[in-house]
Amino acid sequence: xxxxxxxxxxxxxxISETADVLNSKALAxxxxxxxxxxxxxxxxxxxxxxxxxxxxxxxxxxxRPASDISLLDIYYATQEVQHVTLFQVxxxxxxxxxxxxxIEGAVAPLFHSVExxxxxxxxxxxxxxxxxxxxxxxxxxx
Amino acid sequence: xxxxxxxxxxxxxxISETADVLNSKALAxxxxxxxxxxxxxxxxxxxxxxxxxxxxxxxxxxxRPASDISLLDIYYATQEVQHVTLFQVxxxxxxxxxxxxxIEGAVAPLFHSVExxxxxxxxxxxxxxxxxxxxxxxxxxx
Numbered sequence: 001x002x003x004x005x006x007x008x009x010x011x012x013x014x015i016s017e018t019a020d021v022l023n024s025k026a027l028a029x030x031x032x033x034x035x036x037x038x039x040x041x042x043x044x045x046x047x048x049x050x051x052x053x054x055x056x057x058x059x060x061x062x063x064r065p066a067s068d069i070s071l072l073d074i075y076y077a078t079q080e081v082q083h084v085t086l087f088q089v090x091x092x093x094x095x096x097x098x099x100x101x102x103i104e105g106a107v108a109p110l111f112h113s114v115e116x117x118x119x120x121x122x123x124x125x126x127x128x129x130x131x132x133x134x135x136x137x138x139x140x141x142x
Numbered sequence: 143x144x145x146x147x148x149x150x151x152x153x154x155x156x157i158s159e160t161a162d163v164l165n166s167k168a169l170a171x172x173x174x175x176x177x178x179x180x181x182x183x184x185x186x187x188x189x190x191x192x193x194x195x196x197x198x199x200x201x202x203x204x205x206r207p208a209s210d211i212s213l214l215d216i217y218y219a220t221q222e223v224q225h226v227t228l229f230q231v232x233x234x235x236x237x238x239x240x241x242x243x244x245i246e247g248a249v250a251p252l253f254h255s256v257e258x259x260x261x262x263x264x265x266x267x268x269x270x271x272x273x274x275x276x277x278x279x280x281x282x283x284x
Contacts, residue, residue, distance in 0.1 A: 003232035006253075010232070010245050017241065030242040032234030071252065086228070086260075090145035090152070092174030098280055099159065100172040103152050106275035110213065111148075114263050118228075121256050133248035138240055 004078040007031055008041050012074065012127050013134060015051060016066050021059035041078065048077030066131055072122035084119050087111045146220040149173055150183050154216065154269050155276060157193060158208050163201035183220065190219030208273055214264035226261050229253045 010031050014022055024035040024042060031038065042060065045051045050069055051060045062069065076082060089108050094100035152173050156164055166177040166184065173180060184202065187193045192211055193202045204211065218224060231250050236242035 003230050005229055006231045006245075006249055009249055010235070010241060013245065013248075014241050030236045030239040031232060032236055032242065033232070087147055088145050089148045090173060090175070093152070094172045094174055097172040099152060099156050099276060100174065102276045102279035102283075103148075103155065105279040106155075106272050107148055107151055109275070110267055110272065114260065114267075117263055118256065118260055121259055125252055125256075130248050130252065133251070134241060134244045137244035137247040141244075 004041055004044070005075055007033065007037070008045060008074050008078045009071070009127070009130055011038065011041060011045065012050065012062065012066070012069065013131055015060050016062055016127065016131060017134070023058060044077050044080065045074075048073065050074065050077055062127075065128070067126050067128035069127040070123045071125040071127075071130075072119055074127070075122055084115045084122075086115050086118065146183055146186070147217055149175065149179070150187060150216050150220045151213070151269070151272055153180065153183060153187065154192065154204065154208070154211065155273055157202050158204055158269065158273060159276070165200060186219050186222065187216075190215065192216065192219055204269075207270070209268050209270035211269040212265045213267040213269075213272075214261055216269070217264055226257045226264075228257050228260065 011027055014027060014030060020026070024038040027042075028035040028038045042051070046053065049063050050073060052063050053060050072084075075084070089104050089111065091104075093103055153169055156169060156172060162168070166180040169184075170177040170180045184193070188195065191205055192215060194205050195202050217226070231246050231253065233246075235245055
């Protein structure tokens, strides 16, 4: 898996907590990547309506409070999906074989239930939780 | 993600529920793939000690009862890992930036907690559950 998910969390935390106007170069310096990668992630976050930019004004704002942006929202935005898919069931099984005929129906519900629980866990963690962790971490080092 | 995980579940269910001696060709026919892919997955299952073969005798046996083989065991065997890693935190963040300095410590515990819960869900589903689903599916069609 790529790091778009965690980079997006980083960007959103910066947008939320920094008073300065942030451009992609400043974000890239904090994240430790290049500005073009940052612009790609910013475009995904804009597409998903998690951030807004204002015409004729530099910088970005969160579209809603950090407590209303879940990790699931950020995951969906960066992976460009609407469901978590962790596991794939093989296709082309032999319909003449009792196992081949029924394996998808036997396995898919188990996979989907695990995926649904993961979605629910990510839905219950918000950007505000990450930001609270950031301050806690910073406080511990101070 | 590849389908080694679900193919392995299929193979293990066949080994558990078929009285006939199964070679990789017969397994490949049920799974709908080639025998060389099946042999690759069988080798992973043998390495993880989930199946045993007997010298001078064709076929395979489960190393322990299906109820003692969890989906997590099968996942670890086929992915050749000892932990579930779903998400990666980006590295090389800027230590001069308060967010860059603390983002890993803020995000990694959230990721790990989600991963640990996924492990626990897979640990609580066994091959026996899949086999029960197989019979239920077959019964529904009968």
